[in-house]
Amino acid sequence: MDYDDIQKLFLEKGFFFPSSEIYSDAPAGFWDYGPLGVNFRNKFIESWRKNIVRRDGMIEIDGSQILSKNVFVASGHLDNFSDPIVRCNECKSVYRADRMISDISKEIISEKLSNEDYDAKIISLNIKCLKCKNSLSPVTRFNMMYDVGIGPKGDASYLRPETCQNIFVDFLRLSKTMRIKLPIGIAQFGKSFRNEISPRQSLLRLREFYQAEIEVFFNPNNVDDLDKFSEVSDTILNIHISEDKIITNSCLELVDRGILPNKFIAYYLGLVQQFYTNNGIELEKTRFRILPDDDRAFYATHSFDFEVLTSTGWLELVACNNRTDYDLSSHQKISGKDLQILDNEEKVLPHVFEISMGVDRSLYSIVEHSYKKDGERFLLSIKPGLSPYDVAIFPLSNKNDLPAFSKKIFNSLKLDFQSFYDSSGSIGRRYRRQDEIGTPICITVDFDSIENNDVTIRYRDSMEQIRVSVSEIHHKLVEYYNK
RNA sequence: GCGGUCAUCGUAUAGUCUGGUCUAAUACGUUAGCUUGCCAAGUUAAUAACUCGGGUUCAAAUCCCGGUGACCGCACCA
Structure with a gap:
């Protein structure tokens, strides 16, 4: 069954449908969960809690969706989570500054230049609007975060673009009150918000979407001493290194051969693989893609995208990132609070390995992999524990x-x-x-x-x-x- | 956001080119009966749509303009 069949099933049976759909100004990228969708999602999340969170002894929080400006100063989202754009002063067409300059100059232009650098290039190359040939505005930033005004003065704050920032800013209190020992996973399920320029394909690309995230805090000096590794050592993973190089092997072998950096990361990738396999996604249709340097998010040193083959191509369901101490050291600096904790008498600023699951996409993939036509009979053969x-x-x-x-x-x-x-x-x-x-x-x-x-x-x-x-x-x- | 294509009952189609016969049809679905007594049966009835706004015209589902949305490609991404 392909994307259109699944879409039809969702709409006809009350799994999901567009928000505000009776109004013609309904914006794209917002979807409501109907009664069957809610049951299905609840069961999926319960399975996540059982098979990953509780199994691994993680703790779970539920943070607020609106966070103060400083959180995103520290996280880097205010600076990095935006595209440089210019507008035509006459016809109001919008262009991406970096792409426009590189198209005309035939040079490779970084996305990370300052607005002034872009302006200088536009002036020196004498770039005009591609449509009407009129002058262009100075470069501004289109930030993907939704800003929200707080109270009558409209103090700056934002809807979170990823759920994990709550976990980092709550870490101080959790470390003091929850008798935490490294390594510790802190989990959260909830909504995130991104003002995508052009959302598409219903549940696969939303402006408001569910994430189930886990941030595992660990001591970077102690990543191979992991008793529970034996639980995944035989678990088979497909590691995608490049288009023509895919290595299929057990977690243990992958660490021994140096394809995965350590047992610690291999353990969590193994948990992810087991979770999806147990929920009806076939091993042969999955892979962990190792992201090359220029493809990784700005906060990550190692990135593994768990992807599933669907009728729309390979679809990224889970982003696994080694965020190192990027977040904690940055929050430590901006907030002025000491976020180090004691690990066996040693004072450390923990590093973080993140397992960030796209819930809506996962639900879609599970349905696509389970929906069949059995003769004349339409059959949604999902795992019994997940059915609405x-x-x-x-x-x-x-x-x-x-x-x-x-x-x-x-x-x-x-x-x-x-x-x-x-x-x-x-x-x-x-x-x-x-x-x-x-x-x-x-x-x-x-x-x-x-x-x-x-x-x-x-x-x-x-x-x-x-x-x-x-x-x-x-x-x-x-x-x-x-x- | 750009380029291309498109938008009719819950769903899938017909009607649009060539304006009037459209008081918008059909199938499936759904609801309520009858019938049937374990795998989408039959039957009766009901239900329900021209994406939104403006224009042309005696007359617009149909022609024109704009908005919104969808699909494909670009870019972005869980």
Whole structure:
């Protein structure tokens, strides 16, 4: 199934849809989660908590989305997270200054020059508007952060462009109150905001999006002493070094051969791989791309992008970056607070390895990899723990007491399982509807049920049916979902 | 933001070129009956759309201009 099929499924079944869509001025890049999308996302995040955060003994925070200006002075986003642009004084066309200059001069122009340097080049090359040949404005910056005015004076602050800054600015308090020992992962799930010039492809590129981020604080002098490495040493990763060089090997081998820098990084890459494999993404369709120097974010020394092959090409789901002490030392400097902590009697400013997951994209990828056409049947074969509904309950007919009997079963399950009740239409149609939204189990109440106190359980993928007594249903579901 | 293409019920299409017959059609979906009694059956009825604003015209879904959005390419990125 390709992008368009998934998009249609999302819209028709109430997973996701455009925000403000009844208004014609609805801006691009904002999407609402519908009822099925919310359930699906909650389950995905719960799996992340269970299989990464709790498994590794991490702690989780939930920070505010609006942060003060100084946070972004320190993080570098005010300086680095922007493009140099010029406007035509007459026709108001907008150009990227660095690209315009390099197009005309045929030289390679850095993105990192000052506005004045760009202005000087524009004047010396006598560059005019490409459309109307009129003069250009001085270079200004288009910053990708949304600025927000606080209170009546509109004090400067910004919507966070990445969730992780909360973790860095909260680190001092967390280190003092949470009895932290290195290495420690601090996790956060929440929204980030970027004023993209041209968002596209619905969930794949948003202006307001979910991230599930982990910042692992560690002592840089102590990266190979890691007991829990054995949990991932056999985990296979595809390491993409260049287009013609992909190395597939276990975490242990990759460290031994020097392809991954140390056990510490290999361990966390292994966790990421295991997490996605367990949630239905095939190993063969994944890779960790090692980013070359000129491709990395301004704060990173090592970057590994976890990418998944979809119908739109390779899609980056997780950015794993060694941010070193870039953030903590910078916050230390700007805030004037000492952010060092004690690690075995040694006072250190921890380094940070970041695992930054794009949640919306991950959800898209999981659906694309699980949505199939099985003959005439549309089947969303996602892992049982991720499906929007755990179980659907149907009376075979609306006659006799079947609906009342079914409702009783529904009510007995709905607090422990995401349950769905449906009594209209033919039984086959109701099964197919659940298949398409991925409900792994349907329970059907028939005329014998009332007499024998049992029901039919029908499984999504195999369409198999088994007979189960009413008293066993709850236990059966607990077992199935491994709760 | 630029260039190209495009925009009709929830979805997919018809109608647009050549303005009037469009009071906008069909299928699937959805809702409510009937029927059926374990895999998208049948049947009856209902539901619901011309992206927004302006212009041309006796008359605009249809022609023109602008906004917004979508898709593809450039750039940017989780």
